[in-house]
Amino acid sequence: MAYWLFKTEPDELSIDDLAAEPERSFLWDGVRNYQARNFLRDLVQLGDQVFIYHSSCKPPGIAGIASISRAAYPDPSQFKPDSPYFDAKSNPQTPRWVAVDVKFEQKFAQFLTLDKLKKIGTLDQMPLVRKGNRLSVMPVTEQEWRTILSLTALSNQD
DNA sequence: GCCAACGTTGGC
DNA sequence: GCCAACGTTGGC
Numbered sequence: 441m442a443y444w445l446f447k448t449e450p451d452e453l454s455i456d457d458l459a460a461e462p463e464r465s466f467l468w469d470g471v472r473n474y475q476a477r478n479f480l481r482d483l484v485q486l487g488d489q490v491f492i493y494h495s496s497c498k499p500p501g502i503a504g505i506a507s508i509s510r511a512a513y514p515d516p517s518q519f520k521p522d523s524p525y526f527d528a529k530s531n532p533q534t535p536r537w538v539a540v541d542v543k544f545e546q547k548f549a550q551f552l553t554l555d556k557l558k559k560i561g562t563l564d565q566m567p568l569v570r571k572g573n574r575l576s577v578m579p580v581t582e583q584e585w586r587t588i589l590s591l592t593a594l595s596n597q598d
Numbered sequence: 599g600c601c602a603a604c605g606t607t608g609g610c
Numbered sequence: 611g612c613c614a615a616c617g618t619t620g621g622c
Contacts, residue, residue, distance in 0.1 A: 447620090473605075473619095496620055554621080572603040574619045 443580040444484060445491040445502070445568060446542070455492050455503035458544035465509040465541040469517045470525045472537060476577035481512045481538045483579070490542060491580060491588065493568070501553035502588065510541035548592040562587055 446468065448454070458466060471477055488508040494500055514535035517525035530536035558569045563584055567573040580588075 449620095475605095498622095500621070572619095574604065576619085 442483065442485065442488045443490075443582060443585040444479070444488060445493055445566075445578050445580050446506075447493045447495045447576040449496045450494045450503075451497075454494060455506075455544075455547050458492070458506055458542070459504070459547050462544045465543050466506075467516075467539055468542050469515045469539040471515070471539070471577060472525065472527070473574075473576060476575055477537060479577045479579065480540055484508055484512060484540055484577075486511050489545070489585070491585075499551075499553045499555060501551050501555075501557070502548065502592075503551055504547040505545040506542040507545050508540055509543040512538040512540055515539035550592045552588065552592050556591070557588070560587065560591070 450456075453466065458464075471480055486508055490506045490508065491502045492504050492506050494503050514532070515525070515537040516539070517523040518527040518530045518535065518537045519532060520526055525537075527536055554569070557563055557566075563569055566580070566584055567575045567578045
């Protein structure tokens with residue numbers, strides 16, 4: 441099982457949206473960057489664990505955990521002309537973009553701000569804390585995963 | 599709202 | 611295939 445971090449704007453989809461329907465699989469679409477796409481398409485697998493990161497908000501940071509409930513499949517939004525994610529150059533025979541499904545796992549009792557993460561020396565290799573990095577889907581090492589978990593208490597730990 | 603960083607596009 | 615122009619991301 442692998443670990444990941446996915447960025448989302450909480451106005452679009454937040455950890456609370458996931459938590460409100462804990463049994464539901466949510467479509468994770470709109471990834472339009474090739475490096476992120478390649479992670480989704482080639483490496484993200486059913487059951488993988490995902491930090492849900494809230495971006496473009498105050499403050500940005502990690503809000504909780506989801507899991508992959510469906511591995512990569514063609515992102516439906518690329519074929520919808522009305523969608524902001526429409527891609528006229530993609531076609532159903534050779535879809536350019538993929539989506540996955542995610543499901544709620546945990547919400548952090550303590551939201552972990554980017555500012556705090558930047559202060560943890562052992563996390564300095566994460567693309568997340570590196571200047572100018574805009575990757576919206578990134579791998580997280582097991583060590584990083586454990587470090588981050590140790591920084592928060594989980595609200596619904598069993 | 600600014601702007602640094604970076605990815606993509608398109609003329610040549 | 612270079613690279614300038616442009617668009618986007620996302621923290622600040």
